[in-house]
Amino acid sequence: MSAALSVEGLVKTYPGTRKTPAVEAVRGVSFEVAPGEFFGLLGPNGAGKSTTLGCITTLVRPTAGRVAVDGIDVVRRPREAKRRIAVVPQTRNLDRDVTVREVLTFHAAYFGLPRAERESRADRLLAEMQLTEKAAAKPLSLSGGLQQRLLIARALMHDPKVLLLDEPTIGLDPQARRMLWETLRRLHEGGLTLIMTTHYMEEADRLCQRLAIIDHGKILQLDTPAALKKALPGGRILDLWVRSAAPVGPRLEALPGVLRLEKVTTEGRDDSFERLRLFVDPKDGLLDRVLQAVQAGEADLQHVSLTQPSLEDVYIHLTGKELRE
Amino acid sequence: MTAFLALLRRDLKVASRNAIPLLMATLTQPILVVLVFGNILPRLHLVAAEFRTVMVPGLMSITMLMAGVQGVLMPLTVDLSGSREVDERLLAPISVLGVALEKVTAGAIHAAVAGLVALPAMMLLMHRVTGVEVHPRWVALLPLVILCGLLSAAFGLTIGSQVQPRFSGLLFAVILGPMMLFGCAYYPWSGLSVIGPLQYVFLLNPLVFMSESMRLAVTPDVAHMPAPLLLVGTLGFAVLFTLLGARSFERRTVL
Known part of the structure; x- marks a missing residue:
């Protein structure tokens, strides 16, 4: 069985301008994530986590190296790769001109799901994420925690194989954070492959099966949280x-x-x-x-x-x- | 193609829901200009009566340009600098070019509709004013309106993917203002022969071709640019801005 995600020798250098020097955001990162695994990228801001995630999701063009989702090279076959991944971005980029329900149905339409399936999936995910009552509201009227759940619901609409989350609990209150952890745990138990970046240690420790600790664009250590602690x-x-x-x-x-x-x-x-x-x-x-x-x-x-x-x-x-x- | 059509459907649905504010935003200006320059000033004998006929197609082209600005340029500036709604589109199974072309298509429809609504609105306002010779030739008008819509949407994409939101005030003063004043909206291009070879410098302004296109389509009695030149200019600028816009859009969205 091929890895859900494989990253090999990934390098990303943002070219400099006249005023700013070039930035080596990712400097040779390699890891593999098995199907059904909950994998974490842990590190401070500016460590290269989001750039790595960007390369996986096709929004950042790698300078060197190879990224494959479910065996599909994301640079050579981006459209097929995008069908298999879903992203919960750090910026809550919900479509502000439509209703909560339409956020889900339009997203599914972009992925070519037939109408009946769009509607039934939207109903199911709204219920699962406890958003049914808010179906007719505008996304920006929701609280941060609810917006985050809507982002996850949106990501699940096209039935991805790999869910990527970029700092999913940033800016949430403790209760909303715990609720989100529960949601992620449930998705993981359901067999979804999850990859999350975070700089919250507790979160990484509780949720992730394996962790890559990353700083200055390189992986410093990669192991299970228990093994990482044992190694001290x-x-x-x-x-x-x-x-x-x-x-x-x-x-x-x-x-x-x-x-x-x-x-x-x-x-x-x-x-x-x-x-x-x-x-x-x-x-x-x-x-x-x-x-x-x-x-x-x-x-x-x-x-x-x-x-x-x-x-x-x-x-x-x-x-x-x-x-x- | 599925993703392209789904994105277009979403954009048209949202636009149709906001039809009233969108129409107000695009129609207020031409209507007020018509009232002042087409009604009040001629009665005071401060402008010639023919001016009314000359400015109708010009105001249509300005309306379309502004629709392209409001429909593509402004939302894109906000999106790229913060809300990043565009990322959802980029993660759909469609190429970056496809996302850019969808924006141009949706913007073109928006601009064409704005132009087509502006025309009867202006005619209605001036229907009792004598000396107005507006006779739309629909066979020419419809394709030209679509072409001009494409040009203004592609222009919106080009500028919108390059301008920072903090400069959007400057945009009106430095780019759009001069474009409108020198866009042959209030005078026919052929009349500029009075200024000698400088007449040809005006051809650098895409709005000139839009105004002349509308002139050909709605006021056939007024002198207008030769049809081949006007078609080449409009189409050429539409293609040029689509290419430039798609390129800078890709640069801004995929790092």
Whole structure:
């Protein structure tokens, strides 16, 4: 069986102009998504996620590399590829001149569905997305969460094999976000292949079966969320914010049970505290030893926390940076 | 082709629902001009009576140009700069060129209808005014109206896919205004022989060919450009703007 999506050596460089330099948005990205898989592209803004998605959906022309949906090359046979994919874009681009119901029926007409099927599908999806009551309303009068559900309903109208979602929960309130997660989970259980970009770690952790962590146009790591977290040294993370004349890092690194020390750079924070992240094996007395070492270095300690690693930690470990918002 | 027709159906349906505001937007201007220049000023003997006959086809061409601007240019500018509704169309099983050509087709129908509605509206307003010699020749009028509609929609696509919304005010002052004043809407092109070879510079303005086309079709008694020149000009500009428009549309939509 061919992959639902295969991306091989994808490169996209936006040409520069006289005033702006060329931008290498994607620099050699390769991955495959199996049929029925829920796959995530995780990374900060500007990492190259949306450009990768654009190349898959034919709206961005790749500079090099190959993208195939269900075995069909999207550059050579775009129309056939487009029949197999559906997109929930980051910009909610609902047709504002027609009703909610017509958003669905017109979309189906673009894909050549016969009238009876358009109508019955629209009825079913409106009910599934709990939009039946709003069928006669104009899309822009809906709340953000409802608009997002309408976008998903629209995407499903032509029965795609692969659903691509670009930051689907951005700007939604927590309740709407949870509802959307439920919807996506249900679609996944129904056998649909889903590919989602996000920069919300929790979302990626809950929904995706496999994740590619992407930054500066390259995939840093690709695995299941559990395996990504397992790959971190130690098993626990100890965060310390310290301020001292002489660096305490070397003292801490030498302690038994401390497997690795990383300095975290945080953009936009401008206190003089150094933020240290220790990957530790929490054996007896580790915390005591760490605190003693801090005191011995005459360091000012502002914050201590011992946590289970999360995807965010994996991300920080890989990039040395907190996720940029 | 299915996707093309479905997109066209959607556009015509939405336009027909908004028929009243669309008609108001396109007809207000010619009607007011007719009232002032066709009725008030001639009575005050400030303009010659023949002016009324000369300006009717000119106002039709301006009406069509503005319909192309309102039907294609303005919506496209908004779409490309923010709402991105166009992306849904681009993701339909149709080529980018197909999406662009559909926009031109829908815009051309819009502009042709606007021109055809403007004519009887103006005739009605002047039906008691003597000295107006408007005799539409429908056999010539219908194909020419469609051709001029195509030209204005293609013009809308070309400019609409290049102009930033913050410059749309400038667009009226710098592009559309001069086009209308120098578009032979208020004087026949043949009369410009009085200004010597400069007469030919006017041929750079696509609106000149639209005005002269309408002149041929609705006021056959007024001197107009030779039919072959007028056809070549209108068709040539329609093809040129369709090609340019499709190219810049593709550049703006597929990165």
